[in-house]
Amino acid sequence: MNGNTTAANAMAGRKLASYTITGLKRWSCLTRELPPVSQVKALHVYDFDNTLFMSPLPNPKLWTSQTTGSLQTQECFVNGGWWHDPHILEATGQGIDKEEPRAWDGWWNEQIVDLVLLSIKQNDALTILLTGRGEDNFAQLIKRIVASKKLAFDMICLKPQAGPNNQTFTSTMNYKQAILQDLVHTYKDADDIRIYEDRTKHTRAFREHFETFNKTLLNSSDPASRKPITAEVVQVTETNTTLDPITETAEVQRMINGHNTALISGNHPLSAPLEIKRTVFFTGYLVSPIDTARLVTLVKLPSGTRENEVKFLANNIMITPRPCPQLLLDKVGGIGRKQTWQVTGIASWESRIWAARVTPVPANASYHTDNPTPIVVLALARNARPSEANRIQNWQPIPPDKQYIFQTEVGEKVQLRIEPAVEGEGEYGSLFQNRNPKRRRDHQEGPDSYRPARGGHHNDENRRLNGVNGGYRGGNQNRGRGGNNNANPGNQNRNTRGGRGGHNHRGNNSSNNRGRVGRGAYKSLDDVQNNSRYAHHGSSYQPNYDDGGPGQNFSNNNNDGYNSSFPALGGGIGTYNNGAQGGGDGGLPYGK
16 A cells, blocks of 8 residues: 555544544653643644664674575564564663663764754744654663753654554555544644655655645645645765674674574474574685785786776685685684784786786795795776686796784684574584575585595695695685575565565575574573584683675675685684775684
């Protein structure tokens, strides 16, 4: 049902109804008295999430794209997911206990706050906070957040299970239009209404609603009907904020545990328990942000090349474009092992790819790389792939002052995903996206069961390790690419912004999981202290997430699994784009 039909039906359905202040108050979770009808000449309506308050969204650097959508899709979780779980909002910043005394400083759209304060001071204006979040779960929390900022709204309206006249709502927009209908008819002397909203779809629907509303009034023969109202819908620029990654992972795990408990108790028809798993895009010698910034200075672009035509990388020396088998991981010294390198030459190929040739320091250090010559891909032109570095034949020497020496750390580029539990799936197999079982034979064989090698290079007496894929393909084997090939039993909508409280859900449902989950056994992220992948550095070693994830080219459809926007497990690297400004050297301890 579109906004035009809704407005017309509402007008017809309540033509003879009486609109009273007492009836309007039933929409609000506040007990304060409303001003008399004759006093109000303006109605000011403010949305909450990402209009007034910078509510956190799922971190797209932490989760694969499909999981980001699934988290915001109500049908994926018994408790409704991201926008229906008050613990997510409570965790904003450093958590409600610390944030409430300081009024969630830094989490407000201060320009909108100023407008709210002006609305409150305006004697003939009624100021309303209108949100699609559920009244049962969020009324008390949102009142506390608003009170901490000393914003004295006349009404705070959250979506109830049923409206004051037992209305049911098919969507957040349907609910909001029902309130607005009562609002403008109750305060029939108001000349204008102003609505502040961040979602483009909603701003358009509000405008259409009042256009139809006014047309219906003009065509009405009812002399008691109010006059048309001037409606202004203000599009607010959406702000994207996220939780602390450790907090976010813990809150999502708690949400999954509650979901799984409901499944086991038989109180929900969804068929499978969920788990958090890692997607490993590649394993490599990861370069620090500081060294990345130095390395990209070696790139000499052709005259006239625009910055947006080139993507700067310089973030790793590839070991393998997939999760690293344990035998090979042992060969390179394990996750977290440090290795020093020196640049010995630079080259480019057809102005599509720029790379630096490196050699280990000391020269006799044991290493393994996916390419015959250890290289760092420095930059890619539009539509180029890291695998094209194989075509470079002629390396140019560089002056001594450009023969940079830098240290790397063995790590994995990782994002997390939420998928159904898979019976009998081992740790190594869980690192891959859940695809056609016929194509998962090598995963099920385990991390030490290799097929014959097709590449891979190291200095260990020039022998090849079986099962390590070569050719410097940069992840083109389609192993773990941000969820784009996930066998998804639910909604395939890839819009990563989900519905916020209605049934018009955006996002999708993705699934598959690590390890066997028995009844009542809900695994968090792996306990790193009991994980042989990290045993080389003792029980105190904590891999971390940083800034870099699935490979993305300029159109976001070239998933090489090489460069990433979400960092690595055990890497400590940052995001490097256009000038290689590194960032984010913090980490998410795995297993917390």
